[in-house]
Amino acid sequence: MAVKRVIEGVYVVPMGFANAFLIESNGELTLIDAGFPGKEAAVFGAIRGLDRSPDQLKHLLFTHGHPDHIGSAAAIVRGTGARTYMHPLDIPIAESGGPFRPMTPAPGLLGRVLCNLLFHPDERLDPVAIDQPLTPGETLPIAGGFEVIHVPGHCAGQVALLWRPGRMLFAADVCTNIMGLGDPVGFESLHEGRASQRKLATLSFDVAGFGHGKPIARNASSHFRNKYGKNPEDLPQQRSAA
Ligand SMILES: [Zn+2]
Ligand SMILES: [Zn+2]
Numbered sequence: 268m269a270v271k272r273v274i275e276g277v278y279v280v281p282m283g284f285a286n287a288f289l290i291e292s293n294g295e296l297t298l299i300d301a302g303f304p305g306k307e308a309a310v311f312g313a314i315r316g317l318d319r320s321p322d323q324l325k326h327l328l329f330t331h332g333h334p335d336h337i338g339s340a341a342a343i344v345r346g347t348g349a350r351t352y353m354h355p356l357d358i359p360i361a362e363s364g365g366p367f368r369p370m371t372p373a374p375g376l377l378g379r380v381l382c383n384l385l386f387h388p389d390e391r392l393d394p395v396a397i398d399q400p401l402t403p404g405e406t407l408p409i410a411g412g413f414e415v416i417h418v419p420g421h422c423a424g425q426v427a428l429l430w431r432p433g434r435m436l437f438a439a440d441v442c443t444n445i446m447g448l449g450d451p452v453g454f455e456s457l458h459e460g461r462a463s464q465r466k467l468a469t470l471s472f473d474v475a476g477f478g479h480g481k482p483i484a485r486n487a488s489s490h491f492r493n494k495y496g497k498n499p500e501d502l503p504q505q506r507s508a509a
Contacts, residue, residue: 270289270313270316270317273288273435273474273476273482273484274433274435274474274484275433276290276291276292276410276432276433277289277290277291277430277433277435277474277476278290278291278313278317279476279482280298280302280309280310280313281309282300282301282302282303282306282309282310282335282338282339283302283303283306283335284303284335284385284479285300285302285303285335285336285478285479286300286302286476286477286478286479286480287299287300287301287302287306287309287310288300288437288476289310289313289314289317290410290430291317291319292410292411292432293410293411295323295325295326295409295410296314296317296319296323296324296325296326297324297325297326297327297328297409297410298310298324298326298327298328298343298349299328299329299330299428299437299476300328300329300330300336300337300439300478301327301329301336301337301338301339301340301343301395302335302336302338302339303334303335303338303339304334304338304339304392304393305338305339306338306339307339307342307343307346310324310339310343311346321346321347322347322348324343324347324348324349325349325350325409326349326350326352326409326410327340327343327344327347327349327350327351327352328352328353328401328407328409328413328428329351329352329353329357329361329397330425330426330427330428330437330439330440330478331353331354331357331421331422331424331425331426331439331440332353332357332358332360332361332367332422332424333367333386333422333440334365334367334386334387334390334392335385335478336439336440336478337361337392337395338392340361340393340395341392341393341394341395342393344395344396350398350399351395351396351397351398351399352397352398352399352400352401352407353397353400353401353424354400354401354403354415354417354424354425354426355400355401355424356419356423356424357422357423357424357425358397358400358424360424361394361395361397362394362395362396362397363394364391364392364393364394364395365388365389365390365391365392366388366389366390366391367386367387367388367389367390368388368422368423368455369388369455370382370386370388370421370422370452370453370454370455371453371454371455371457372452372453373450373451373452373453373454373457374450374457375450378450378452378453381452382452382453385452386452386453401415401426402415403415403416403417403426406431410430410432411430411431411432412430412431412432413428413429413430413431414428414429414431415428416428416429416466416467416470418439418441418463418466418467419455419456419459419460419463420441420454420455420456420457420458420459420460420461420462420463420464421439421440421441421451421453421454421455421460421463422440422455423455423456425439425440425441425463426439427439427441427463427467429470429472433473433474434471434472434473434474435472435473435474435475435476436467436470436472436474436475436476436487436488437475437476438467438475438476438477438478439477439478440452440477440478440479441460441463441464441467442464442467442477442494442495443477443478443479443480444475444477444479444480444481444482444483445479445480445481447494448490448491448494448495451478451479464491464494464495465495465496467491467495468488468491468492468494468495468496470488470491471488472487472488473485473486473487473488474487475487475488475490475491
């Protein structure tokens with residue numbers, strides 16, 4: 268399978284209507300997220316596409332414990348032996364394979380349609396053991412350094428990962444980039460979700476990857492600042508005046 272390069276050392280792996288990212292750094296492979304169930308062949312294919320073998324995948328970082336991010340995790344770990352990492356609040360979900368905390372659809376019709384279509388809290392998955400809990404604020408000494416940023420709202424145990432060497436932010440499902448930056452399908456807490464979007468808009472990075480939608484390869488933090496740099500609750504309610 269052809270792998271799609273985002274920047275030097277970062278490749279996007281399509282996992283259904285979700286992305287995983289493969290990072291090649293200092294001869295070591297790291298995967299961020301594990302897609303929907305049954306998509307492990309896409310990861311093994313991407314690894315072979317880089318002339319590597321699956322046992323060279325050393326680390327599997329999860330942005331959060333939703334079915335579209337951990338679906339193929341157990342199969343990937345079986346095929347690679349990768350060490351797994353997740354925020355403590357989501358570890359029990361991954362290790363039991365569900366059920367999942369309910370979400371309220373994102374505001375708007377599209378959110379309601381997609382949330383009901385794509386997210387089923389009672390879904391059960393192959394459980395995956397987590398080797399190491401992620402601590403917000405730490406920089407993981409993997410692939411030259413991933414800063415762990417806690418970004419709850421869509422999911423209580425969600426983290427964004429800032430990869431220092433490539434100045435790339437892995438934004439998880441804080442937002443999507445399907446038709447420009449937009450909301451994920453749903454929120455456990457809309458208030459916290461908005462705060463996390465604003466938090467990412469305060470960071471400096473060049474490149475951004477998303478759980479859903481296309482990566483942004485240049486000037487990514489300015490896109491975040493334009494969209495989330497102001498508190499939307501401070502803006503006049505123009506729509507209701509129309
Ligand atoms: Zn999610
Ligand atoms: Zn997702």
